[in-house]
Amino acid sequence: MxxxxxxxxxxxxxxxxxxxxxxxxxxxxxxxxxxxxxxxxxxxxxxxxxxxxxxxxxxxxxxxxxxxxxxxxxxxxxxxxxxxxxxxxxxxxxxxxxxxxxxxxxxxxxxxxxxxxxxxxxxxxxxxxxxxxxxxxxxxxxxxxxxxxxxxxxxxxxxxxxxxxxxxxxxxxxxxxxxxxxxxxxxxxxxxxxxxxxxxxxxxxxxxxxxxxxxxxxxxxxxxxxxxxxxxxxxxxxxxxxxxxxxxxxxxxxxxxxxxxxxxxxGGKSPNIILPDAPDLEKAAATAAWGIFFNQGEMCTAPSRLLVHTSIAEQVTEAVVRRARELRIGDPLDPSTEMGALVGEAHLGRVREHIADGLAEGARLRTGGSRTLAETGGSYLEPTVFDRVDPGARLAREEIFGPVLSVLTFDDLDEAVRLANDTEYGLAAGLWTSDLSTAHRVSRALRAGTVWVNCYEEGDLTVPFGGMKQSxxxxxxxxxxxxxxxxxxxxxxxx
CATH class of the missing domain: 3.40.605.10 (Aldehyde Dehydrogenase; Chain A, domain 1)
Incomplete structure (x- = not known):
């Protein structure tokens, strides 16, 4: 084009x-x-x-x-x-x-x-x-x-x-x-x-x-x-x-x-698991940011829960935050725009309520969280990243359907799988690892209709798409x- x-x-x-x-x-x-x-x-x-x-x-x-x-x-x-x-x-x-x-x-x-x-x-x-x-x-x-x-x-x-x-x-x-x-x-x-x-x-x-x-x-x-x-x-x-x-x-x-x-x-509340042996941590972080901010986060498959091993959590989170701050938000008709407007004022209000709840629940806001470009009359929101999110908090459990990422940490693989499956949804999941055995075992353990390994939102019309559980x-x-x-x-x- x-x-x-x-x-x-x-x-x-x-x-x-x-x-x-x-x-x-x-x-x-x-x-x-x-x-x-x-x-x-x-x-x-x-x-x-x-x-x-x-x-x-x-x-x-x-x-x-x-x-x-x-x-x-x-x-x-x-x-x-x-x-x-x-x-x-x-x-x-x-x-x-x-x-x-x-x-x-x-x-x-x-x-x-x-x-x-x-x-x-x-x-x-x-x-x-x-x-x-x-x-x-x-x-x-x-x-x-x-x-x-x-x-x-x-x-x-x-x-x-x-x-x-x-x-x-x-x-x-x-x-x-x-x-x-x-x-x-x-x-x-x-x-x-x-x-x-x-x-x-x-x-x-x-x-x-x-x-x-x-x-x-x-x-x-x-x-x-x-x-x-x-x-x-x-x-x-x-x-x-x-x-x-x-x-x-x-x-x-x-x-x-x-x-x-x-x-x-x-709906979905898809987990995206990054292990320390991910083949490329920068790519994993960039893909995590793209996944949650693409289409203004208005995706049922959006990887809205980023599960990161404690040993790499700060490195990965900082890379996601950096990418969020670099995103070009603007007029959807401008070809240089990377993130446009949320679908309307009512939806913008609902997403902002989730952000307010996240702050009230004690999560740490790393970037974003505010309305932007209000002078245009449009429904624009800054890309938003929270860390120190409690797995039981509303921020980590309910589908927000906006550009809001919750970062959670884990100490071992069993905990990662438990956190990933601790949701009523089962639409999609991501996993980043260099170990073939881990990729197979964790993919089988995740209760999701689609599991992406070392990528996210990939596929074509030859493969089926749909969910498990309440997805x-x-x-x-x-x-x-x-x-x-x-x-x-x-x-x-x-x-």
Missing amino acids: DITHEEWLLRAKSLDLSGAHHIDGADEDGSGAAFDAVSPRDGQVLTRVADAGTAEVDAAVAAARRAFDTGPWPRLSPAERGATLLRVADLLQERRADLALTVSLEMGKPVTDAYEIELRALINTFRWYGQLADKVTDESPHTAADALALVTREPAGVVGAVVPWNFPLTLAGWKVAPALAAGCTVVLKPSENSPLSALLLGRIATEAGLPPGVLNVVGGTGPVAGRAIGLHPDVDVLAFTGSTAVGRHFLRYAADSNLKRVWLEL GNGRDKSAHALEKYTELKTTWIQL
Whole structure:
């Protein structure tokens, strides 16, 4: 990408930010109810977004139901569905700058990250599942000579996908692309904090050739639109990424409606363990800082608990603090910005409450902790590092979802594993060591869906992603994601 700050600013002035629902292949204003989309970059209103109530959700689900029950999409060959997803990927690539700019404006991340990381992930996801669509085979188990058994994998039906604001397109893609590849139809509800990019995704997908009703996108709040999707009897599968508290609501909605399958990717309080034999302590410290401050710390996998051996604790902590102080905080539309704005004033306030609690609990603030760039009208916070954090403190136990790092120390490997697992979450973990045996033993002992060794946040679409414990169930990414959107049918033929 070679777009200057001035060019991004000019693009922002001419960007078409439509807040209309996208239902049955067309834009709809619905009942006319709407809310302001406010940019955390400067506190300015970007546009008005159609606010879905039960009527709009009913219309979107009805469109998805028709498209599944009588439309062409589930009846196309897998190769034909795959070809359509590849056309979606191509058109997303053509509109990459507009999509990245929309993400940056609505949720505050640096536009460079939106373009280089988020949009790359979205485009690759559609392309990967487009290529996979015709490569998943059915089974014919060996049976007695007088029978033939067939096990076929069939699309599960209408999928309700509810996604958060921190990676509004990446996480939408992780759910929408495999569901479509499997032959399902989708109702997507983005967060009310980041609806515009998902609404644009819906329009682009229709333009690329998705039949009407196959992908519907509705703006709206969780308590109204999200609840309506969760309770809807014509939604067969619910895929949600967000907080553990809201995940519990979706399980209740399923129990109170049609017992739809519910797949949850929830919160995290991920440990990042650095041992004295780490191959490169400076790299480990720099990666620890990058991991917690990337995307303003608004990541479910953020390594928010840094567990360091006492013999190297001060050396590593000082290196993290130094990196935190060097970070360039600023306008998300400036390509030189490394950390943008938090998603909004309400979230900024919650993160600052955690910082205040950390100070009250006796943790030592090593750097940051204060609001910054308030004169812009945006929601900016300094990168924040605490050490001397008590393992039982709120700072070390609750997901903050902001650029706040807690440093804890340990004296031996058993204590490190115990501290790492001493959490209700189990989404991800990091480990830094040069010893192959230690890497294997500790990775197996950590109760987390992903363990990164001598790196963090690495991987590609070939590997599954998801959590253990209260971080959820099921897996996004990889061929395993298709398991969420398909049903196994057994056909036994007596010969």
